[in-house]
Amino acid sequence: MVVVTEVFVNLARTAARAHGLPDLRLVALPHPLESRTEADVRAIARARMRDLLGPLARDVG
């Protein structure tokens, strides 16, 4: 799994295909992260926790 912000999805998909992993799981977060406050970034992380943990998230309540 690779985590990118939205504007890098095309690049990540291209790189994944080039390396023989066309179905690589990508998680796209809002862009930009850099100029957000830490609280905002934490809120995004909490909201996307299930996606970020991937298959492991089955055991998360």
Added chain:
Amino acid sequence: MARGTLLSELATVADDPDALLDYVEAQGWGDGLPVVPPTEARVQTMLDATPLPPSHVVGVVEPRRGEATVEKIAVNAVLAGCRPAYLPAVIAAVEAVCDPRFNLYAVNTTTCCATPALVLNGPARHALGVECGYSCLGHNGRANATIGRALRLVMRNVGGALPGVVSKSTFGQPGRVSLCFGEWEERSPWEPLHVRRGFAPTDSVMTVTCATGTQDIADIWAESGEELVLLLARSIDWIGNNKVLVPQDKGDMLLVLCPDFAHKIARDGLTVPDVQRMLLEHTRTPIERWPRGYWPKLEARGYVENGTVPLAASPEQFLLAVAGGEGGHHAVYFCTFGLTWTVSRRFDLAAATEGEVCELPSRA
């Protein structure tokens, strides 16, 4: 001499420059400028300039990991407007950027405006008519304009560096069309760049460095070589420099001196290693130049030494070359992207270059 059927897919386009340009633009192959039609005949003629077979893979071009075969390079060289004699130089440039040390994946995808800057040394400069003097960095000469352009087209068409889609360069830069010149070895007081990098003076060598731009440094007041080197050092250590973003021991950067600057420095007995040591010593920027909030971040990365942030870790990270017109008061600094190293490749001139000798001005 034809080499058999080309492997590339053929397309039929009306015999009209506008139609061709529209087609190339629609395919996403070009850089916006007119192109030369890569007909089978032109590509075959281009291929005659190298003994390598068309199917030979020169390198894998990141990030799409396209195979840059000799044939694909030849097609892009035709599109770019290269003479067939330039092909070995273009192949050497492709080989250089595909060397892992150059880190093409990063250069082709970064938000930075970094681009390969091509420096030619040796007899190829004369044979191919590569401009080393006046306006060598732009707007002077077919070789300079098209060899760099051919590499850029390979990076785009084989490597997949489509702006906004894969290449995330925020602004790009004019050098992303072509940035290619020759060192004016005959007007340098020092050994040429390629000799200092381990090649023979008689070798033709393509050196590819990474440039975020061509930063002009002007001076008319230095009275000694030492003063001039200090002026140069203090002109290249600005705090928004992309090099500052990476560890100091990563990346090298090219400083191109006009012949007058080089002779003023050498007149005072300074050698290239002397200049490199001085550049290292005098590009240690006082941390006070950054806003206070930056200080702990620079400290946390281990970038701070005795209250300064060094630009580099060793003198060899500063590369020097001599080019540009006579009577100049300018140097040009190619600030590096950082996570990349300069790569050089020797190449052999094609037999086709005979009779195309270019006269460079003789040493004064």
